[in-house]
Amino acid sequence: MDELMRRRVYGADQDDPDPGPQPGHVYRELVAGPLDGLLLDVTGWSEEQLGGGALLITEIGAYGPGGRADYNPRPGDQARWEWAGDVP
Structure with missing residues (x-):
């Protein structure tokens, strides 16, 4: 769980002082593709x-x-979501 707590959440600003997961929230890890590694x-x-x-x-x-x-x-x-491709 400590590893997830250091990860950046999709949608967080690059300059956000706390872009990581927040207590009480539920996350899925994004795997592969342009958002690989984000939550x-x-x-x-x-x-x-x-x-x-x-x-x-x-x-x-x-x-x-x-x-x-x-x-x-x-x-x-189900904790990980895989990239299926990009769409316009």
Whole structure:
């Protein structure tokens, strides 16, 4: 758990003095792709929402600013979401 506490959360500003996870929140680790290693805050998401993954805005994907990275739950390891590709 200490390793997760040092990680940066998706959406946190680069200059945020505390860009890491917050107590009482639930996170998924993003694996591969442009957001590899970031944590996604899924606090309050329903089981249906969690099962559907997320399209996350990123400026560093294949489509540049405004593009999205598609991340989905990893089969057998729901704590990690795998990159499925970039979309415009």
